Amino acid sequence: MGRRAHHPRRGSVGYSPRKRASSPIPRIKSWVKEEKVRIQGFSGYKAGMTHVVMVDDFPKSPTHGEEISTVATILDAPPLKVCGLRLYGADTHGLKPISEVWANDFSKDLVRAFPVPEKFEARVEDLQAKLDKGAELRAIVHTQPRLSALNRKAPEVMEYLVGGPLDKGFEYARGLLGKEVKISDVIEEGEFLDAISITKGKGFQGALKRWGTKHLPRKTRKGRRTVGTLGPWHPSAMMWTVPTSGQMGYHQRTEMNKRVLKIGTNGAEVTPAGGFLSYGLVRGDYIVLKGSIPGPRSRLVRLRPATRPPTKKSEGKPRLTYISLESKQGV
Numbered sequence: 280m281g282r283r284a285h286h287p288r289r290g291s292v293g294y295s296p297r298k299r300a301s302s303p304i305p306r307i308k309s310w311v312k313e314e315k316v317r318i319q320g321f322s323g324y325k326a327g328m329t330h331v332v333m334v335d336d337f338p339k340s341p342t343h344g345e346e347i348s349t350v351a352t353i354l355d356a357p358p359l360k361v362c363g364l365r366l367y368g369a370d371t372h373g374l375k376p377i378s379e380v381w382a383n384d385f386s387k388d389l390v391r392a393f394p395v396p397e398k399f400e401a402r403v404e405d406l407q408a409k410l411d412k413g414a415e416l417r418a419i420v421h422t423q424p425r426l427s428a429l430n431r432k433a434p435e436v437m438e439y440l441v442g443g444p445l446d447k448g449f450e451y452a453r454g455l456l457g458k459e460v461k462i463s464d465v466i467e468e469g470e471f472l473d474a475i476s477i478t479k480g481k482g483f484q485g486a487l488k489r490w491g492t493k494h495l496p497r498k499t500r501k502g503r504r505t506v507g508t509l510g511p512w513h514p515s516a517m518m519w520t521v522p523t524s525g526q527m528g529y530h531q532r533t534e535m536n537k538r539v540l541k542i543g544t545n546g547a548e549v550t551p552a553g554g555f556l557s558y559g560l561v562r563g564d565y566i567v568l569k570g571s572i573p574g575p576r577s578r579l580v581r582l583r584p585a586t587r588p589p590t591k592k593s594e595g596k597p598r599l600t601y602i603s604l605e606s607k608q609g610v
Contacts, residue, residue: 290490292520297489300531304435304579305475311584316443316451318361318418318465320583322435323354323566324427325476325574327555331540331567332601336594346600351540352572353549354580356564357426358459360386363419364403364452365438368412377413378406382457389421391433403453416441416448418455422579428559435579462564463542469596471536471585476574480529490522532573536585540597541567552606567602 310319331351335342363381367374381399389395410416418441421434441448466472486492487504495503510517543549546561554560557576572580 288520289492290522294530295519297526297530299480299526299529300477303477304437305477305531305581307439307475307581307583309586310440311442311586313442313584314444316441316447318420318452318455318460319440319442320472320581321356321439321460321462321465321566322359322420322422322437322579322581323356323462324424324429324558325572325576325578325580326353326355326428326558326561326565327551327576327607328352328571329549329551329603329607331599331603333540334598334600336598337591338594339591349569350571351602352568352570353555353561354566354568355427355546355558355561356462356566357423358461358564359420359422360459361418361420361452361455361457362386362389362436364406364449364456365417365419366406366409366413367415367417369414374415378409379419380406380456381419384457386421386423386434388423388425388432388434389436392421392436403456407449407453410445410449413445416445416452418452420460426563428554428561429577437581439583462566463544466539466542466566466582467596468539468542469593470539471588472539472568472582473585474534474537474568474572474580474582476532476572476578476580478528478530478532478573479575481527483525484527485524486522489525489527492522534570534572535587536589537572538569538593538597539566540569541599541602549602549604551604553608556607567599 329351330348332346332348335345335347337343362385363379365379366377368377380401380403383399417438419438421436424431424434441452485504486506492506506522509521544564546563546565549565549567550561574580
């Protein structure tokens, strides 16, 4: 008997179905149950990438105490505005909203996102009276793209879980209603975060590019960039695991355990000469994350505390000795 060929499948079916994301605003379906009272996460716009030199502060690393060079991603992170609070209750079918309250002094740009009534009738006291029936309290926030380098006015509206006990979290969120929240108020340097975003869209692509199937020999019948077979005669149905043509890119993806290297208020500290390609200048608050994150430039990126943090512990806040400000124009 001949030796059976080793032919692992091309592409991962773990991300199926590979269909377009329903919204450019990614959804967060799970949160960390923290005792710390804070808004669990933040949002920013991907400006670009650069490289930094930092001191390796992991004790068991071969380069511990030495300077190492690593890639980093810069997010333009203007302050978020808390425009409402929403209380969720739990039943056998999951979470459902019980009560919500909105700030009356909302931003004028909020009408660009959805129709806003002249006055909200619900009061904060009404939501407080239903806390005993609630399971989670979330803050409804919206971005302020006017403060970024984007040529955009309409804000993105989303929810973030308020950490800590429900009563303490309510008092904390109540004081933020209608006010701005900066990234330094909710995230610390050295913390590990999950970055959630929508990847770069590539449109409708064939099986070879979409799944990485084999480029067939020259004399193959009916095309060389097709799949070798779509399946057996029996069962007479095509399996969902067969690599086929379809949408490629513009999928929601989560990059886990991105370490916060630096948080600042002056974007000139990290903006390269000539600005970031296809983005521009970062003028206000920013955050530097180690490594790469999903999505193209200008894409909205949502951050949350790491749901599965690494076991390796560092020695404290990162120590950066150099941030490259060289021009990215290729000159």
